[in-house]
Amino acid sequence: METLGIWIAAFLTLCIYSFLYRDNPFYRFAEHLFVGVAVGYGIVVQIHQGFIPFAWRPVETIISGEASPMDFIKLIPIAIGMLFFARLSPRHTWLIRYPLAILIGIGAGAAIPNVLQADIFAQVRGTLTPFSQLGTLGAGEIIGAALMVIGVICTLTYFFFSVEHRGAVGGLSKIGIAFLMIGFGSAFGNTVMGRVALLIQRVDFLIEDWLGTIF
Amino acid sequence: MTVNNRFQLRLGRMPPEPRRRGLKPRLPMGSYSICVHPMLLICLVCGLCAGVAFAQGLAPPTNVTAKDTPNDDGKSITLTWDAAAEDSGITVYQILRGTTPETLAEIGALDSAEKPTYVDASVETGIDYVYVVRAVSKTEATEETADSEITEPVQATGQWFHTGKIPLFCAMLIFSAAIVGNIYYARSGKEIFVRRIPGLEAVDEALGRATEMGRSILYVLGLGGVSDPATIASMTILGQVARQTADYETPLRVPCNDPIVLNVVREMVKTAYLNEGRPDAYTEENIFFLTDSQFAYAAGVDGIMIREKPAAVFLQGTFYAESLILAETGNSIGAIQIAGTTSEHQLPFFIAACDYTLIGEELYAATAYLSKEPMFLGSLRGQDWGKVIIFGVLVLGLVLEPLGINWVTTFLQKVVN
Numbered sequence: 001m002e003t004l005g006i007w008i009a010a011f012l013t014l015c016i017y018s019f020l021y022r023d024n025p026f027y028r029f030a031e032h033l034f035v036g037v038a039v040g041y042g043i044v045v046q047i048h049q050g051f052i053p054f055a056w057r058p059v060e061t062i063i064s065g066e067a068s069p070m071d072f073i074k075l076i077p078i079a080i081g082m083l084f085f086a087r088l089s090p091r092h093t094w095l096i097r098y099p100l101a102i103l104i105g106i107g108a109g110a111a112i113p114n115v116l117q118a119d120i121f122a123q124v125r126g127t128l129t130p131f132s133q134l135g136t137l138g139a140g141e142i143i144g145a146a147l148m149v150i151g152v153i154c155t156l157t158y159f160f161f162s163v164e165h166r167g168a169v170g171g172l173s174k175i176g177i178a179f180l181m182i183g184f185g186s187a188f189g190n191t192v193m194g195r196v197a198l199l200i201q202r203v204d205f206l207i208e209d210w211l212g213t214i215f
Numbered sequence: 216m217t218v219n220n221r222f223q224l225r226l227g228r229m230p231p232e233p234r235r236r237g238l239k240p241r242l243p244m245g246s247y248s249i250c251v252h253p254m255l256l257i258c259l260v261c262g263l264c265a266g267v268a269f270a271q272g273l274a275p276p277t278n279v280t281a282k283d284t285p286n287d288d289g290k291s292i293t294l295t296w297d298a299a300a301e302d303s304g305i306t307v308y309q310i311l312r313g314t315t316p317e318t319l320a321e322i323g324a325l326d327s328a329e330k331p332t333y334v335d336a337s338v339e340t341g342i343d344y345v346y347v348v349r350a351v352s353k354t355e356a357t358e359e360t361a362d363s364e365i366t367e368p369v370q371a372t373g374q375w376f377h378t379g380k381i382p383l384f385c386a387m388l389i390f391s392a393a394i395v396g397n398i399y400y401a402r403s404g405k406e407i408f409v410r411r412i413p414g415l416e417a418v419d420e421a422l423g424r425a426t427e428m429g430r431s432i433l434y435v436l437g438l439g440g441v442s443d444p445a446t447i448a449s450m451t452i453l454g455q456v457a458r459q460t461a462d463y464e465t466p467l468r469v470p471c472n473d474p475i476v477l478n479v480v481r482e483m484v485k486t487a488y489l490n491e492g493r494p495d496a497y498t499e500e501n502i503f504f505l506t507d508s509q510f511a512y513a514a515g516v517d518g519i520m521i522r523e524k525p526a527a528v529f530l531q532g533t534f535y536a537e538s539l540i541l542a543e544t545g546n547s548i549g550a551i552q553i554a555g556t557t558s559e560h561q562l563p564f565f566i567a568a569c570d571y572t573l574i575g576e577e578l579y580a581a582t583a584y585l586s587k588e589p590m591f592l593g594s595l596r597g598q599d600w601g602k603v604i605i606f607g608v609l610v611l612g613l614v615l616e617p618l619g620i621n622w623v624t625t626f627l628q629k630v631v632n
Contacts, residue, residue: 016514023521031514038508084478100441100479107442113383115444117631121386124608125627131616132624149613156605159576161410161583162596180574188563195536 003213010210013202055081127152151179274303275361276331276348281369286380289340289373294333296348296363303327309349309360310335316365319347343368382629389604394597401593409595414553414571415584421551422459425526431466432456433525435516435541437532437556438509441475445557448579449532450476450483452555455585456529457487461496470505470519472512477504513537517544530554530569531578534561542568555581 015030058074061067080102086095130137130145137145154176157169165173276296284291299305305327312335313319325333327350338344348363401407425432434453439446453469460467467484471477481502488497505515517540520528528545530538530552538561545552546568554565555573565572573581579598583591612623 019517019521023518028518031518034508034511035506035515038506038511042507087478096478097482100475100482103441103475104447104479107440108444108447111442111444113380113387116387116390117383120605121383121627121630124605124612125624125631127609128612128616128624128627131613132619132621134617149609153606153609156602160599160602161412161580162408162599163410164408165410183559184563184566187560188567191560191563195539 006209006213010206013206054078123152150175155179273305273350273352273359273361274299276308276350276363279346279348279363279366281344281346281366283369283371284334286374286377287371289371290338291334291336292338292344292346292369292371294335294346294348294366296331298331299327299350303350304352304359305350306353307351308333309351311347311349311362312338312344314342314344316345319345319365321349338371340371340373343370345369379629379632382626386630390597390601393600393604394594397597397600398590398593401589401596404589407589407592407596409580409584409592412573412577412580412584414555414573414577415581417551417553417571418456418585419459421527421529421553422456422463422465424551426463426465428526430526431468431523432460432527432529433516433520433523433545433550434467434469434529434531436469436471436476436480437530437534438472438512438537439476439533440473441479443533445533445578446476448582449555450479451582452529452531452578452585453480454483454487455582457484458491461488461491461493464493464496466498467501468519468523468525469502470512470516471503472505472507474504474507477502509535509537513540516541520544520548520550524548525550528552530556530565531573531581532556534558534565539564539568545569 012030012033015026016034018024019027054074055078058067058071058078061071062075080099083095083099086092127148130141130148134142154172156176158165158173158176158180160169160173163169276299279294279296281292281294283289284293294310296308307327308325308331309321310323310325310333311319312322322335322337323333325331333348335344335346345368346366350361350363352359397407422432434456436446436449436453439449441447457467459465469480469484471480481499484502485494485497485499488494506512519525520541521544525548528541528550530541530545531554534541534556535558538556538558542552542554542565552569553571553573554569555578556562556565557575557578559575562572562574566574576598580595583595608623608627615621615623
């Protein structure tokens with residue numbers, strides 16, 4: 001049974017890699033199988049982890065008469081969620097805007113403070129922290145901290161949209177772009193190394209596990 | 216040197232004598248009597264120590280307090296007590312909890328080396344609990360325990376407001392005021408300048424090219440959910456793109472990986488077609504759910520690209536490891552590609568494989584740039600004001616921090632926490 005699994009995995013791996021040559025029936029087969037299995041799996045997960053515990057069970061509890069008054073509150077989000085099915089009726093499609101508005105509002109409201117906290121304030125604090133302990137830093141660390149400040153100021157200048165990028169602003173934003181590209185270059189190299197490791201893992205599977213069952 | 220002399224050397228009572236064969240070292244007056252006493256003294260001290268230990272036992276934890284954890288949803292109680300001395304012999308603290316002193320049972324343990332604080336996150340809201348902290352001294356042979364006094368009954372209650380977030384709230388208010396003020400400024404009819412963004416100027420070119428070639432446009436929103444700011448920005452750009460495709464009657468294909476995003480996108484595109492007076496040109500089937508699995512989605516979008524060969528591909532939103540797979544495939548079919556994301560790890564791939572890339576915040580600026588609506592333009596200007604505030608904080612910090620005045624980092628620390 002294990003050998004059969006290895007053969008299926010190897011066949012599908014080769015089907016997907018055949019895309020490197022061109023689109024072909026093997027790739028299409030693997031692609032449709034992959035998408036179909038992922039959708040089926042996703043639906044089952046959503047039913048078990050979303051629908052049953054958060055929609056079905058509360059309703060079941062209320063119907064069985066075991067619910068406390070607080071349990072009835074759960075009917076509100078369930079009712080709002082049910083409005084998604086309004087799409088099935090052309091006359092009532094407009095009702096779907098209510099759950100969408102609530103979802104986007106809650107989502108953005110929860111996300112924006114987190115973004116401000118983690119991506120702005122924490123970064124500014126991190127940029128300034130070395131300057132509160134300058135006496136304890138070595139020459140290299142001081143240069144690093146100064147470069148960081150220059151990089152932050154120049155990169156931030158690049159992201160000014162309501163100011164024309166000419167003169168000093170233009171110069172700073174050009175330096176900012178240079179800093180961005182250096183950062184992107186190092187991230188590119190780092191990620192490519194990770195991807196090569198994934199490729200090696202797959203080739204290792206084909207050579208060791210799959211060919212190992214033949215030879 | 217005799218045994219007795221060694222004792223004396225350790226006690227520092229006698230200078231070392233030179234070794235001289237055949238000569239008996241001379242002892243100072245009274246030394247012999249001291250030589251005997253240390254042995255007795257050690258025995259005496261040992262005996263006294265043992266006696267004291269048996270008499271006092273293990274010291275129980277002191278000042279044990281149980282309080283409702285502040286700024287939470289009413290699901291935890293925090294216990295604190297005084298740290299024991301290093302030589303107390305305590306190896307571990309056991310936490311006992313009950314609704315009455317008779318029902319006390321162990322619920323957890325804390326290593327004695329850790330900070331003497333324990334958060335009990337397994338309580339129910341509105342029920343009285345009492346606690347005992349038990350000090351345990353454990354060796355291979357013996358185990359000794361000492362219980363603290365039982366705490367006063369305490370309940371876990373939820374708080375409506377997280378007082379620790381007040382600095383963040385103040386900062387949010389300042390940024391929001393900047394944005395709202397600028398929106399009013401823009402609505403008053405005053406012109407707002409927006410600098411050139413090459414990636415967005417190419418949108419017209421991409422749409423025109425697709426229309427001339429009679430091919431479709433593929434718009435990929437990435438893997439973000441409906442609450443992701445990058446996805447929200449991407450959806451508003453899609454709304455602008457849809458207005459133009461409605462005019463040009465160019466097919467617009469949007470594969471989605473999130474059912475809720477799918478519904479929002481359908482609404483936005485439909486509204487765009489309605490606003491352009493072309494509801495007949497809207498085809499709901501062109502906006503469809505593919506899968507929510509990352510690489511299955513990538514495989515599916517690649518298949519669509521290869522088979523349908525769209526003339527323009529938009530990759531706008533949140534992307535992960537599939538970014539290069541999508542961008543490379545789009546490149547291989549010769550489509551004009553305009554990408555944009557805030558995912559800094561994926562931006563290098565888009566820059567390498569796409570014709571134009573919106574870097575980070577340019578994605579958020581796109582809506583204002585494309586629509587020229589006062590509300591979006593005012594919001595964009597307000598964000599620039601926010602950056603000016605950040606500049607100010609940076610400069611202030613650079614001046615004050617080296618002088619040892621840590622107001623700025625202290626405030627930022629409060630905001631971050």
